[in-house]
Amino acid sequence: MQTPWEYRYAHRTQRMESSVIREILKLTAQPDVISFAGGLPAPKVFPVKEFQDASNYVLENFGPQALQYSTTEGHLPLREMISRHTARYSSEISSENILITSGSQQALDFIGRLFINRGDYIVVESPTYLGALQAWDAYGAQYIPVRADENGMIVDELEAALRFGPKFIYILPNFQNPSGSTLSLERRKKLVELADKYGVPIVEDDPYGQLRYEGEHIPSVVSLDDKFHGQNNGHYSGNVIYISTFSKLLAPGLRLAWVIAPPEVIRKLVLTKQAADLHTSSFNQYLAYEVAKGGFLDEHIKVIRATYKERRDVMIEMMEELFPSGVTWRKPQGGMFLWGILPQGMDSAEVLKRAVEKKVAFVPGAPFHPNGGGKNTMRLNFSYSDPDTIREGVARLGTTLKELIKEAV
């Protein structure tokens, strides 16, 4: 007889479904659709030649090791390189503070697995990163959203949320996905103090920190926390779990990210990873180390910044020229996303349907708001498309918006 599979699935799968948005966005796979929907790096900045040199070098010199099983923690030279790199921007961390994961999404998943009991509350910015909600929904998380503006989470409203006893606070301080906002230094310091006061850990997700196109670098939350606690004797042992990734600096196809946390948390995450996938590709870790070890990233990041800054500027210039009045946006100081705000009462999901007919796509903002709202917001990616494509796409979107606003009057 046929196996009735749907009666076999576990409770935790019940919130797991392909979203309506994802279904609409499948339409954007057609080659003639200009998509501002994804979060892809520009392929032209992938250092293909450097990867070729690195893979030849690694296979010639370390073939048997790079192709073999390896440790769950990650390739030691890579972890040591990350710890040196981190020390330049913030405080001293050791390789015992680091776990290599198969992309940031896996780090988010492991944090959910390690901390979240069904029904636990997580404090998030609203809007917040969709991938984190997707990962933590699987563990039965509930969310306490705290409002955010162009300077990130409104930390004055955080204290009320902390009194609900959340498991942790999740924050993307730099050029946030989706809203592009950056948490101010003052708010970062207040965040660290409040988290300490209530004994609630912070998860700091920082995929874009290096992709700043203007303004001054602001110290990471983990480094501010380290100074606040002042307990660093070679290892970081504070209140923050920090995530970053090679996806935006080298290439996402490698699936390489890292977590920085107190050694006791790293040890638990290592056990989690052992049961989940043993370890991240040894070969890819060797490759990333070879490409990055000689300081290549410093130069390469300049190329990425110049490329994305131009694209951001072209997008904004075109929006100023072609979007109808009443539609506004925030200018992000870095990252990959622009946040658009439509007139109140307008639904960006409806706009998307019409936009796809005109062969242009974006992501409606509502799904980034875990407890509802944000229907009149939209996320536009500017990193993937070249300037001419951005011009054409914004023109199509401008026409769509003008038509819809005219019809609504």
Place this chain on the structure above:
Amino acid sequence: MQTPWEYRYAHRTQRMESSVIREILKLTAQPDVISFAGGLPAPKVFPVKEFQDASNYVLENFGPQALQYSTTEGHLPLREMISRHTARYSSEISSENILITSGSQQALDFIGRLFINRGDYIVVESPTYLGALQAWDAYGAQYIPVRADENGMIVDELEAALRFGPKFIYILPNFQNPSGSTLSLERRKKLVELADKYGVPIVEDDPYGQLRYEGEHIPSVVSLDDKFHGQNNGHYSGNVIYISTFSKLLAPGLRLAWVIAPPEVIRKLVLTKQAADLHTSSFNQYLAYEVAKGGFLDEHIKVIRATYKERRDVMIEMMEELFPSGVTWRKPQGGMFLWGILPQGMDSAEVLKRAVEKKVAFVPGAPFHPNGGGKNTMRLNFSYSDPDTIREGVARLGTTLKELIKEAV
């Protein structure tokens, strides 16, 4: 203040700990210890040159795609290659039957996540694969062990276990890890019938199926199930979830495995993977496809078989010569492991402690028995060490066993 991390962890982490065995085995990392403990392929069979050619070809011709984000299901040409490969050995499956995972361990984890509610029963062979227990413990699984002999699970004892209403049956039919046993054709057929009768799915874990050194290939459980159900119209839609891996055919450092299941189960696994790590390394999938596409694997597998057969034979020859009477073992027809059986009352964990002093290691058998027992059993890996090292290691182990048996008298 210090963050009290241990009070933050979720319930599911409570069974998660580094085992005593793992602690003992850490001692074996010393270079002068001969380890039969791991499950590593021999580095000498890694096709390093082929990987080098493939990575040059992939980066020259598909750099931007191979380094970019890709689909959760996996690289389509690779999935199509796996479906053609599977058709040679068994029945027709389509690419919709296939998900690429980051190693078999991830496939086991996803199956646990998709199916297991806390307290659910899983039918397993006893002994069974430790990695599966580790993955499913995280989801609160309980186990119903069914006894096994040199022909695998004693299927006559399965029916009683099925009446407990387990979520699924887990089986490693070929050269099982740890016991080396192979499930006979007759038992496979009976297994398929019983699973259908009780409506209980089968998870077939087959990392070593291609590594047969003697005897005839026995059809996979998934292919027998497909014939039994007779509902294949281009897609497999039966009662089995099948797992295999490139770790033993190409290289484990790539972290590449695959799942074959009915399309509706694959769709659920895809959603699971989306939340867990987005997708498996695009670059590694391109690499594996390039290395394997021209029929290379057919020739390469012959090399692996010849290498491991020699090592198995050397190990058995030495055991016959040097092990004290009362110690027996099973000769596996393939795979990577020999299963040793000590006299009743002897504890292989105690033997390991003494063996490590003599600079040789193995894995005690007890942890492979989910509900206890098996203290007098041990798993010896023969794939990793070269023949001379195997000779020396078995000699050391023989001396250890003789001493301990003498002391016990």
